[in-house]
Amino acid sequence: MNLQNSQATAAQAHWETLAQAAVAPFADQIDQDARVPAQVISALRQAGAFASGFAGGFTGEFASAPSGDPLADPSDARTAALDHGHMHQALGAASASVQGVLNVHHMGGSALAKWSSKAQKSHWMPKLLSGEICCAIAMTEPEVGSDISAVQTQAQPVTGGYELSGHKAWITCGDFADLFVVIARTEAGPTAFLLPRETQGLRIDPIEGMLGCRGYMMANLHLEAAFLPEDHLLGRPGFGASHVAVTGLEAGRLNLAWGCVGLAEAACQLALRRAKTRQQFGTAIGDFQLVQQLLARMATDIHAARLMCQSASSARALRQMDAAKQATMAKYFASQMVGRVTRDAQQIFGAEGIGANTPLALYHRDSRIMEVIEGTTQVLESLIARLALSEVSIS
Numbered sequence: 001m002n003l004q005n006s007q008a009t010a011a012q013a014h015w016e017t018l019a020q021a022a023v024a025p026f027a028d029q030i031d032q033d034a035r036v037p038a039q040v041i042s043a044l045r046q047a048g049a050f051a052s053g054f055a056g057g058f059t060g061e062f063a064s065a066p067s068g069d070p071l072a073d074p075s076d077a078r079t080a081a082l083d084h085g086h087m088h089q090a091l092g093a094a095s096a097s098v099q100g101v102l103n104v105h106h107m108g109g110s111a112l113a114k115w116s117s118k119a120q121k122s123h124w125m126p127k128l129l130s131g132e133i134c135c136a137i138a139m140t141e142p143e144v145g146s147d148i149s150a151v152q153t154q155a156q157p158v159t160g161g162y163e164l165s166g167h168k169a170w171i172t173c174g175d176f177a178d179l180f181v182v183i184a185r186t187e188a189g190p191t192a193f194l195l196p197r198e199t200q201g202l203r204i205d206p207i208e209g210m211l212g213c214r215g216y217m218m219a220n221l222h223l224e225a226a227f228l229p230e231d232h233l234l235g236r237p238g239f240g241a242s243h244v245a246v247t248g249l250e251a252g253r254l255n256l257a258w259g260c261v262g263l264a265e266a267a268c269q270l271a272l273r274r275a276k277t278r279q280q281f282g283t284a285i286g287d288f289q290l291v292q293q294l295l296a297r298m299a300t301d302i303h304a305a306r307l308m309c310q311s312a313s314s315a316r317a318l319r320q321m322d323a324a325k326q327a328t329m330a331k332y333f334a335s336q337m338v339g340r341v342t343r344d345a346q347q348i349f350g351a352e353g354i355g356a357n358t359p360l361a362l363y364h365r366d367s368r369i370m371e372v373i374e375g376t377t378q379v380l381e382s383l384i385a386r387l388a389l390s391e392v393s394i395s
């Protein structure tokens with residue numbers, strides 16, 4: 001399936017082929033088993049998906065970024081950022097769950113790449129980029145959601161490091177990741193740590209029965225005096241929410257927006273085919289102007305979201321001042337857009353759109369997740385408005 005009407009780059013074709021051949025055939029199984037099968041993970045690993053978005057793009061040449069910044073080479077940064085977006089778009093069309101796994105890996109990895117010491121970088125990044133280990137990010141707690149600056153998980157200084165105690169909730173890949181970027185409170189405030197899965201004192205409880213994105217392999221994490229050595233501190237104490245988590249969220253919002261574009265495109269393709277083939281009142285339903293209205297809205301909505309993603313990816317690559325604002329706007333728009341598009345696609349399918357085991361039912365359930373994660377719609381509205389207000393000076 002050609003995901004865009006514009007010319008596809010080689011990298012775009014690479015991700016599209018991978019997603020359709022190695023991921024899409026497993027979408028139903030992933031939804032039923034609430035797990036991404038090992039063969040899908042293995043195909044993603046071999047294709048370089050775990051390295052995408054870091055320096056060197058999908059070739060995974062992390063060594064070319066001495067500063068550890070994911071986009072350190074400005075000459076090809078824009079192409080790499082767009083290629084990375086196209087990967088999330090292609091995966092979003094194939095399986096929103098798989099897109100989410102790669103998203104949290106990139107969120108945690110981006111935070112690690114930006115805020116880690118040289119020693120931490122050389123220890124962890126090659127493993128992350130090869131896909132030998134999968135990374136995730138644990139901010140949310142039972143009593144702490146949108147306001148991550150209020151984290152209650154405690155990090156107590158002890159000889160040689162810290163002991164972490166508390167609970168993390170709703171963690172994507174909690175039941176799969178090998179390494180968590182976790183935010184816990186020290187005297188200095190919310191602080192980021194690197195929490196390997198095998199840490200003693202970490203208990204992982206898988207979450208079952210999610211509405212959508214069931215292959216996120218969600219879990220709650222329970223920390224009981226879990227000891228982390230000093231060199232597992234990530235960034236400065238007190239920087240956990242304001243810097244480390246924000247780095248992850250900025251990456252994640254844009255990835256998610258691209259994923260929403262892919263998911264919406266897949267739903268729209270089904271609706272277009274149905275509009276051309278389903279006959280009622282002696283003609284194809286696509287001949288009815290009210291069905292055309294639905295299709296026109298869907299196509300325009302998707303196009304707008306895609307342009308926002310392209311612009312935000314360029315801004316991120318070129319380190320424009322408004323890059324974070326653009327990523328936030330793209331996520332804000334695309335996560336609502338995908339809800340409208342999947343609902344309208346279901347409408348075009350009539351009764352067949354409501355059947356429980358149809359692709360559209362899965363798209364619809366998956367799309368419901370997008371307005372909650374990486375900042376809810378309401379929280380992003382506040383953020384965008386505050387950023388816009390800050391740009392105006394009244395003399």
Ligand SMILES: Cc1cc2nc3c(=O)[nH]c(=O)nc-3n(C[C@H](O)[C@H](O)[C@H](O)COP(=O)(O)OP(=O)(O)OC[C@H]3O[C@@H](n4cnc5c(N)ncnc54)[C@H](O)[C@@H]3O)c2cc1C
Pocket residue numbers: 104136137138139140144145146147169170171172173213216369372373374375376377378379382
């Ligand atoms: C599928 C899924 C995957 C997730 N993955 C992860 C993960 O990998 N890591 C992680 O740390 N967390 C993860 N989360 C948690 C997610 O980040 C939170 O659910 C999200 O931040 C919202 O927090 P909350 O659910 O506690 O809602 P709350 O913060 O309690 O918000 C409840 C309602 O109040 C509104 N609200 C809150 N604050 C404001 C405000 N200032 N202005 C206006 N309205 C407001 C919200 O918009 C929402 O409608 C995941 C959640 C889901 C569902």
